[in-house]
Amino acid sequence: MAEIRTADTRERILDAGERLFMAHGYEGTSMRLITSEAAVNLAAVNYHFGSKESLIQEVFRRRLDWLNEERMRVLVEMEDAAAGKPLKPSQIVDGFFGTLLRMADDEERGGVTFLRLLGRTLTEPSEFIRTFLAHEYATVMDRYKEAFFKALPDVPKAEIVWRFHFMLGATSYAIAGTDALASGD
């Protein structure tokens, strides 16, 4: 079995898809643009991934698998160190958002490109992408929400969820970095 060329082709497609989906969105990025940027044949995407939908899911899975594991690992580590006592909210924030931002410095894990793709995709209109992302995030999100509930027992849960949403929004917008409102300075 020839593995070397396959691995090259697959990764070049994933890299090109990551960058182009970030720059032009899912619908705005054509297969021909991806394959020409990756310097592979047009049919390569369908051969290796099956479809355009499967491709973008694999683009995310490649990065999110690590991010999910790392976020979970950090949280469990902090909880073990706390030995039953509730964590400080700032610890949980750092576990969730700090882990994400440290990913931006790691070019091997997608760097700022993937971060901006992720930030923009949280408001992506395509239904199947949002559904897929929600599913990928579900387990870790629930664990972090539970951690916040324990750390802030006097704050209503609905209020905590709102604050979490606001942090997510502020982060993803800053990350997406469209500068839509920079207005020239």
Added chain:
Amino acid sequence: MAEIRTADTRERILDAGERLFMAHGYEGTSMRLITSEAAVNLAAVNYHFGSKESLIQEVFRRRLDWLNEERMRVLVEMEDAAAGKPLKPSQIVDGFFGTLLRMADDEERGGVTFLRLLGRTLTEPSEFIRTFLAHEYATVMDRYKEAFFKALPDVPKAEIVWRFHFMLGATSYAIAGTDALASGD
């Protein structure tokens, strides 16, 4: 000149476009979907607006003209009342975001539909839309930034701009309301 039918057709197209661009994004919304939802002929969009690009710009202009004027009016009114003294930051925040949120209760001005469209479009991948939005926002944004600079003379300007961005992100994400991370509760 027949004005009655034209006005109906134009507004029905704008309403359908507003709702569909919100739900499926710019690239994800076809002319045929818009015209069938608006119950007008396929060629009506090109006849009345010229192109799909011009249509979405008109969808935004219809609402943003009022929002820009209202935000400016509120700010000037507060500054006049303050008679030269700096405004409280919370006043400026309310002038900018309060005005936006009050728009959500006004169905005549687009209500939550336009608000969600606006929230999602701030991270829209299409270049020309972000450029257009930045241009529409530029004047008012600069005036509000200046107001913040005066209200918070001891805070570095770059820090103020960051905080403004975070507020914008938190607001637009909460407004967009994709629930991408609701994870089922």
Added chain:
DNA sequence: CTATGATTCAAACGAACGTATGAATCATAG
């Protein structure tokens, strides 16, 4: 009522899209 200009309509255009096909090319096992 008739003429005129604005608007609507059905139909078609060429281009771009995602995907499928079958032959050519490659790396490796025997």
Added chain:
DNA sequence: CTATGATTCATACGTTCGTTTGAATCATAG
């Protein structure tokens, strides 16, 4: 070296896209 299965390739398929066209229909002015 030859056979085999994986991969790449040029090409084409059917669909959908935004836009255009010219005739039909409408409302109003004279």
